[in-house]
Amino acid sequence: MQQDNTSKSHKLSVWFPLMFAIVLVIGMLIGMRMQTAAPALAVEQETTTDGLGQGKVEEILRYVEAKYVDPVDRDALLQEVIDDLLGRLDPHSNYISAEDLREVNEQLEGNFDGIGVEFMMLDDTIVVVAPLAGGPSEAAGILAGDKIIQIADSTIAGVNMSTSGIIELLRGEKGTAVEVGVLRRGETALREYTITRDEIPMNSVDASYMLNDKVGYIKLNRFSATTYEEFMKGLEEMVEKEGMEDLVIDLRHNPGGYLQQATSILSQLFRRKDQLLVFTEGRSVSRNDYTSTGRAFFDVDDIVVLIDEGSASASEILAGAIQDHDRGTVIGRRSFGKGLVQEQYKLKDGSALRLTVARYYTPSGRSIQKPYDDPEAYDKEMYDRYETGELESEARMVIQDSTAYYTDNGRVVYGGGGIMPDIFVPIDSLATHELYLELRQYVPEFVFRHISGEGQPLTELSLEAFDRTFQVEPELVADFLSFARSKDDGIAAMIPPFLQAEVRHMLKARIAKHLFDNKGYYYIWNQRDDMVNAALKVLTSPNPQTASQQ
Known part of the structure; x- marks a missing residue:
């Protein structure tokens, strides 16, 4: 995102401890204007121009190049014109240079060479x-x-x-x-x-595994062109081989992606045909309804969707449909609030224009796009959530639009600023703990060196056996702290007992990642995750909020 540097510096100087939370929780949101996973209609068109500098702008640039008193950089001038033009529209319409387009497309297509x-x-x-x-x-x-x-x-x-x-x-x-x-x-x-x-x-499913003998878990990091296929592979494995009945879908920190991938997944969660999942509409784009196909391949009973302030666009489409149809429970914190649909137009010089052409609406008719008439306020809205205490208290959660919308069962829901969870879970206090965040950054390198040097026969264990038998001994914690101090001599030799427990947990989860890939990491990490535990509590209660409409 483009920020007012002076304002940003002032706020960070006043709220210094919060910068660590921002790095941890919303780091993935920096650059949201150039969001590589914005919801798209999967339409890419070729223009008939040589770029955006045509007509009057091109004529002026030619005069400047030929006659101006000092040498000028034509490309830099043109880029400023483009940025100013698109900056007057919405935060998610943007120009993508030819150099950046490959990386953008790799994120969406789900692969690279x-x-x-x-x-x-x-x-x-x-x-x-x-x-x-x-x-x-x-x-x-x-x-x-x-x-x-x-x-x-x-x-x-x-x-x-x-x-x-x-x-x-x-x-x-x-x-x-x-x-x-x-x-x-x-x-x-x-x-x-x-x-x-x-x-x-480039996998968009980080992990899929069973939380217990009934409940499956799938973590989606974005909605790329391969997400539905990956999701179905994980679902099939858990249903057919492990007897999954209920499902937790983790969309935290997921910035979105292809709208059609989200609706394809939703079709597998609704058994009825022609159930409205989302609709889009714009000034030059007529209303387009996305509905369920009625061809769900697997039976899924109760559903929980996990969201946070980093869940945007296609993530909000999925969570909104589940909530509006009372198909399951949404747990977490208010989502990002991005309800705009982009089309990407390829330009002849290899660059691209990503232009907002429509808004999307959840089945109840909600637009969850937060206001963007004040660009500066839009850019700092995430910081405001920290400053107001919204991430720590449900009572401080902001309702941008007081218009009441109704779920299938008559519950009131609101739009205008993201998806409001059915069950609020505050941010972990460790997310703002300076020493914890300082130590956390040194865990990957330390664990890699440890695993490489020890040569322990841990790979002979199954993941379940590793979880049961492997303990992070005090000596390993001491070795880690020595390593961290070698990187930063400002770290104290002794840390509080509660942080020692967290360090042990981080080390065990990271070791599990090295031995068992992402599944191992989440298998260990989620055992102490507040949202995952809240989901299990809902799904194991006698009357979970569920699926009257399937």
Whole structure:
């Protein structure tokens, strides 16, 4: 997002501790104007112009270029004109440069072309955390712990190259080859690999697993072109192999994506045909109703949807339909409040225009778009939620539009500023705890070094056995604190007892991630998650709020 820098600096100086919460909870919302996952109609059209600088603007630019007293940067001038024009519309209409468009499209399409490794920087050297299963690096023989020293003819170890620069070297068109020099532990000579780049999936389902013998859990990080397929794969696994009856859908921090992916998932949660899920309408776009297909492949009984202030657009579509039809319970905090639909138009110079063409409405008729007539207020609205205490108290939750709308069972719901949860869960106080957030950033590197160095036979355990038997001993916590102090000598040698418990939990969850991927992380982490536990309480109560309309 574009912020008034002076105002922002002043607020951060006054509310310094809150900046840590902002980094943790709404960091993913920075840049919402250029949101890579804005709800779209999946329509991409080619324009007949050479860009946006046509007509009168183009004529003026030609005069400026030819006659102005000082040299000018034509592209920079044109970019300012474009930014000013779109800035007068809404916060989510934007221009995407050709350089940025590839990354934007990768997020939405759910894949990219590359070599397929997860890596981190350790001591200015790329270390492979894991080759992606089935990817070209795994096929070539790259192993976790390998250090990538050379890419093509460039030595990259110890040169402080940025992560984006490394990604640029590793990615490339499918079918092209890249030479990689790797140093393996215990060896002194480089191993040379020729890796043929291939299509690498970017999963939008972080994890799906059973919370107990009846309740399944699916975590969605966005709505890309592959989300429905991923969702159904996770659902099938849990229903057919593990006997799932009820479902928790976690949409926290999910900024949205393709509207059609959300409606396809909703069709699997409503058994009746032609049930309204969402509708869109705009000045030049007639009303378009999205309805259920009546072809749900699996029986899902009770549903809980988890949302927070980072849940936007397509996430709000899904939560809104579940709420309006009383299909389940929405738990968490007020969602972001983005009810605008964009179409993306490809321009001939390789850039694109993403233009808001319609609003979407939940089945009860609610528009949940928060006001954007004051751009500065829109940009700082998330900060205001912290300052007013809304994230800590349901009583301080803001109702932007007092118009009453009604669910199928006659419950009153409101629009105009996001989806209001049925059950409020306050933000964890640790989200604003400075030392906790300071320690948290050092966990991934420490755990990677620990796992790589220990060589413990933990991989022989199942996830369930790991959970039962593995304990984070005091010695490991002490080692971690020593490591953290080596990074920041301002960290105290002793930490409060409650933080020690949280550190143990963080370490165990991160170790589980290394051993069992994202499923392992969420399996451990969610055991102490307030919203997940609230969902389980609802689903195990005698009369959960549910599904009168299916």
